[in-house]
Amino acid sequence: MIKHIMLAAIVIVIAIFSVIQIVSEKVPFLSAGTAYAQDEWKKEFDALCSETQDAMLMSHEKLHDLVARCDALKPRIESLDESQRKVMLKRLKMCKDFYVYVLQSKESK
């Protein structure tokens, strides 16, 4: 009887633990739980960097937000494979630096 209960308890604990791990992304082999799905980082990148041509007309807040989102995206890009990482980091840098540049020019006025 006690054996069964203990077994059940262990299984439940493992189940809860696994669920927590899945949710908190701490177990690397359970990759389904990552915050960005396969192509979502790309969608976010496209959304962020498609507005550089309007940067001069944006408000401070909007620019700050874009810069912050670029910073948030960077770790995801750093976890990509080598070739993709090289290219996308450079593209993200150019895009983020441009927003910072425009922000500084507005702030210095």
Added chain:
Amino acid sequence: MKRIVLVVFVLLTVTTVTIAQTGLKKRRPLPFEYGKVILNNYSEKAGLAPVVFDHWLHRARFTCRLCHVDIAFAMKAGTTGITASDNMSGYYCGTCHNGKRTFDGKKIFESCGIKYPLADNKQCARCHSLGKNVDRKYDFVKFTEGFPKERFGNGINWEKTEADSYVTLVDYLEGVTIQRKPLSIPKDITVEPKQAGMPEIIFSHKKHAAWTGCELCHPEIFVGLKKGDTKYSMTEIFLGRYCGVCHGNVAFPLLDCQRCHTKPVEHDTSALLR
């Protein structure tokens, strides 16, 4: 003793001339050579000849922005660090040169598909061609026949070539370029030269942004936020910084002063001699 002094003198002058960068008039690249970039981060280590990239063919087809922003090529030879695996994964050259993407109805040849032996491979030699006598698919003279001519550099007025529709430059690559609204372009700027008597420079954002977009120059090349913020002179430009990043090797060369110094000086004619 005199002989020793003579020998020392000759050695001194020979050394100064050999290592001299200024004070000499060296060979100028011919029109079909202008814009050539040699890439050799890893080629020789892999047993291949260094890559010879002639800008003229690609610049007749694509904007600067497409390769240098969307595909993320650096603007200095050797600093991108392209590897064969990058190309095979579909980045850098491999973005187009993947055997699948088409241009003008034809498939673009695959770059860096591993086929041994590398050294004998004709396909590799299409790009890895330094020191080899490779038959180019496109001949510069035939390709640029009829294009509006200019002096120096490639000998072509690329601006007019595009304006007169001899070439249409592609600025969008499916799957690579981000869809976006058209660019709103800042006004032209007048830059006053430091040298009295030299015509002022009229910098046209419109002409540049059509090919470069914003991110190519700002903030990496031009970090100043307002006109007059960044202090630079022709010395830095000749050394390959600021305007010299492009107008040293690929865009029209700095030898052609009047291409930029176009606005006649109206004031103070005392320093001028006609």
Added chain:
Amino acid sequence: MGIPARLVIISSFFLLYSTAAIGRDKPVPEEYGRVIINNFSSRAGLAPVRFNHWLHRAIFTCRLCHVDIGFAMQANETKIKADTIVKGFYCGACHNGARIYSGRKIFAACSTKTVKPEERKRCDRCHSVGKNLEKKIDYTSFTAQLPKQKYWNLVDWEEAEADWLIRPIDFLEGVSVQRPALNAQKDFSITSKSTWMPDIIFSHKKHNEWNGCEVCHPEIFPSVKKDAVKYSMLEISGGQYCGVCHGRVAFPLDECERCHSKPVAR
């Protein structure tokens, strides 16, 4: 300081300031400005090229060849190949069998096909080092009426142009591109490093006649600001800066007073 040491110092100054003393006694008028070019000639089984400046400089400005056509200003630096010439670059800009000068077609230079023995005479017109060929235009008769410089009986090209004896051509159809002229800078003086030599008066006006701006700027003189580039007679004697032209093709450095012409204030 002992006498031998002083002798060494004085003699080294002489050596520094009289380049002509090294290697030869004095410039021979006919040979002055001669350039021997041999990047590829010997490898191709031809004699090296001998290019005498005097004929071309009587007809064209320096700018036309060294800017528009793009020749470098050092022997063997341009690396001219036969197929480049046949394509119409360098010598081939004029020497193409089609361009006319003085009512006659200019002979074509080079060939990319095998040259028949009877055609070799054409090659030998330029690939002439070591060959004793009859010159089409003789130096002595050509320059007989031209004014001579003070030393060495060299032609005074400046005087020749001022007297309208030569009218250098500055535009080549199909090669040159016309530009609105830039304003020439005023003449200015360059302070001589040595106290016993007068200051140099540099005349942009005189130089611009034949060079425009691009021959010298930015490659030979990279800065547009006076005194920004530091050089001395050592570099000049070695063929840099003023020495790119003077001492090789333009008047030699022996004639100090041609440049060091500003009277010393007492």
